[in-house]
Amino acid sequence: MSNALIVIDVQNDFCPAGALAVPEGDLIVPGINALMAGFDVVVLTQDWHPAGHSSFASSHDGKAPYDMIDMPYGPQVLWPDHCVQGSTGSAFHKDLNVTRPDLVIRKGMNPAIDSYSAFFENDQTTPTGLEGYLRTRGVTDVTLVGLATDFCVNFSAVDAAKLGFDVTVKQALCRAIDLEGSLDAARAGMRAAGVTLA
Ligand code: VGL
Numbered sequence: 001m002s003n004a005l006i007v008i009d010v011q012n013d014f015c016p017a018g019a020l021a022v023p024e025g026d027l028i029v030p031g032i033n034a035l036m037a038g039f040d041v042v043v044l045t046q047d048w049h050p051a052g053h054s055s056f057a058s059s060h061d062g063k064a065p066y067d068m069i070d071m072p073y074g075p076q077v078l079w080p081d082h083c084v085q086g087s088t089g090s091a092f093h094k095d096l097n098v099t100r101p102d103l104v105i106r107k108g109m110n111p112a113i114d115s116y117s118a119f120f121e122n123d124q125t126t127p128t129g130l131e132g133y134l135r136t137r138g139v140t141d142v143t144l145v146g147l148a149t150d151f152c153v154n155f156s157a158v159d160a161a162k163l164g165f166d167v168t169v170k171q172a173l174c175r176a177i178d179l180e181g182s183l184d185a186a187r188a189g190m191r192a193a194g195v196t197l198a
């Protein structure tokens with residue numbers, strides 16, 4: 001039995017001055033680095049979209065960032081172009097410890113499906129492979145930190161709980177986008193799924 005720290009999307013585009021900046025997104029970096037030493041397994045996730053991704057408002061005529069659209073898999077927020085594969089914005093924050101982590105898992109590569117969760121794409125069926133990695137490493141307990149609390153951390157935490165992991169979100173080492181109450185909704189959804197909000 002071992003525990004894992006999953007660090008969600010601590011990338012330049014989610015930090016101040018980034019394309020989809022999360023307020024204070026950079027402030028959590030030192031605390032995340034310090035936390036890594038206490039875990040058997042450390043995983044980083046990296047939002048990694050091809051140019052022209054379907055989650056970008058710029059890919060839809062007449063749509064603006066933060067509009068909603070209906071995708072075949074359900075409603076989807078449209079975002080500014082962000083985390084385009086290989087761009088500076090897609091790189092990890094320069095101060096994030098990228099030496100300690102065991103695994104980097106990239107997500108959001110399918111042009112037609114967004115992927116908030118580190119476990120499944122937004123169709124809620126296509127796996128990223130992270131579940132299998134954690135199980136073969138003997139992981140039973142996962143702690144999540146990173147960006148953004150109400151999107152990728154939230155979806156990852158709820159999926160991890162559904163998969164049977166014992167899940168904790170360390171809120172002080174997360175920051176939110178908070179679109180129209182999305183942070184409160186995310187907190188309620190995580191609690192309902194059995195996630196511990198620490
Ligand atoms: C995220 C919106 C779009 C996140 C990623 O990391 O929370 N949010 N892509």
Ligand code: ZN
Pocket residue numbers: 047049055082083108
């Ligand atoms: Zn994204």
